[in-house]
Amino acid sequence: MASRTERRFTPGRVREWWRERRSWELSEETRASIRKLKTLISVREGLPALTDEARAVLAAAHDELDAAERIVTFNAHHRSPLGSHIMAAHTHLNAAALLWLKSFLASPQEVSPYLPGLRAAVIEHLPVTDTRRESVERLRTISTAEEVIRLTEAVEAAQSVALREKLRAASFVRIVYCVAGFLMMLAVGVAVLTAIWPQAVPLCFDPTQSADPTGPPTSPDSPVPYRVVCPIGTDDAPMSQDLDVNIGAVTTWGDYIVVQVIGLVAAGLAAATALRKIRGTSTAYPVPIALALLKLPAGALTAVLGLLLMRGGFVPGLSALDSSAQIIAWAVVFGYSQELFTKFVDRRGQMVLDAVRGPASPPQDTEGPGNRRPPPDPLEI
Template sequence: MTSELSWLRRRADKRAEIGPWELREGLRSRSSELRALLEERKLEHPQGTPEGNRVHRFADEALSELENAERALTHAHQRYKVGSHVAVGQIHIDTAHNLLLRLSRPSEIVSMMPGILAIVQSRLSSDDPRRARVEAIAQSPESIGEPERETILDAVGVARQASIRENLRVRSFVNIVGWVAGCLAVAAVLVALMGAVFEDMVPLCFTPYRGLEVGGYVVVCPVAMNPDPKGGRDINESEASATTPADYLVIEIVGLVAAGIAAATTLRRIRGAVTPYNVPVVLALLKLPTGALTAVLGLLLMRGSFIPGLSALDSSAQIIAWATILGYSQQLFTRFVDTQAQSVLNAVSAPNAMPPPPSPPQGATSSAS
């Protein structure tokens, strides 16, 4: 019975690990490290004195934050929330680390200054007075006292709040793009179903004129062709007889494949970021239904003589070829989303880590020459 319970628990843990597993393990390791440091602080300051009581109070609060972080990282019911549990765990761990800094003596903060400076410089702009003050303190760490420690804690807290806001921005962006991609996918499915049920309502057919000597006009559809000499049936009847339920489906599949190729080629320009939200994947998912719809809408515009000279395609192969081009051309619309995604990822990846290079003084070029 015990072995069966252990087996079920292991299976539940595996199900709970769906998502950014490496980030979760990194946060768990960081939580274990902070827990050991806090326990050491409690041993160094036994209860019974004002300072000991203070250390135990803050340490217990920090340990409670670590428990909340571990609980957020191991909840099986969050298996479908790919990134939210990681972000929540990071928030609790950051709070515990801030409490540890508050428990540290000024001499202990000196050894932590490189990491503190990196956090502040990565999230606060170069003209922020809190960053400037921390950088000044880092120049002379031996002068760290109670006021300097409060300044450091305030700057670190603000920097971590900025990091949380950037991660929330990434999550909001991914959710918006995901919802738009889902709506476009539903629209593409509905268009394909409408084309299959009402195949002759808005046909994707063209009627190129071949001349009287070759039989007048020809009805060309994505799947079939229907020659009809001039003076024969009405053109609408000819189109209705040539259309098939698969016309819209074939065009959408061709546009979707072309959009998939476009998505594969554009992913090389997207630099990844260590975030729990998979931005490149949701961008690729957006392009697929967009390509299917742009292929259909583009052919409808061509059929309506919206593009001069392209109102009468000569064969089904030409229709398929143009559907490929139109499906790939969705990149003209989604490239703005790609640009916004890259700016969001850049904002998460330490936007202020490197100060802007100083502009050269006036006349430097002329003097060098």
């Protein structure tokens, strides 16, 4: 008999973790909603007075639930479940809920117990000016087939809006991942090119030699009054009259790599700090993780670009750093300062999370304090 450790680390276990690593809880929630709605449909199908039209509608609802169950059963398809399968399953689940609701056309008064939850779903997603929402808000009980149809139309519109909200979150995550990947490739490309041609655009400075006895040592043998300082090397006594020759003698293939690594580490600290401002999400799309990953290559590039601006004299009084330690220190500052650029993306990401209604992502208050309804049950949207 295999030991517990052997069972835990089999290839099948690894594949299972890989497929369920992001949305296992949401998949289980979807399965629970499917079972709950199947029970409601089965109970309704057992009513002897049910019309043939209602039975046909409930049969179609069963088909939708079967489709949703196949999607969240990972062995039944080959798509990696990274969030899109949850959305697809909920699309079928919503369709089944609508069909179940339409089965009450012959007995509309039986919908009244479900009216508060359905009305909450409509209010949660439809704007105040929507006429379908207005018609549902006025309902206090259901007594006619016309009212059931109006309620069904409003719920279907709310489901459509909820789907678009989740699609925007998915699209935002994909865009951020693409931009982060492009910036990472750009940072790697800069590191490779500067390692091959380290003298092309060096990150070196030429501070004037100090006559202060407490400052850097001077060399009477040097024909020039400056030193050469690079991220991982210095020359206190340049021997050529040509500045480019002196810098080329000190610069190495690792200068850019060191600066980029320092900027990436500083950006990682900034990302960890920024996460305290980001609320979580109940969707299967990791918006906070995507935003954090975007900061890493951005920090590596801003560290390099900041030092190049200083070398070009863009910052008055800081055009010539005195030591490698100062260069590294400014690389940390510039790497962390990517927050100045990515904070706008962070705000947009939080807006996307706020737009996706759910208990972990509070909706934006568009009706004034105290007028928002609680989030509806997943079955109802």
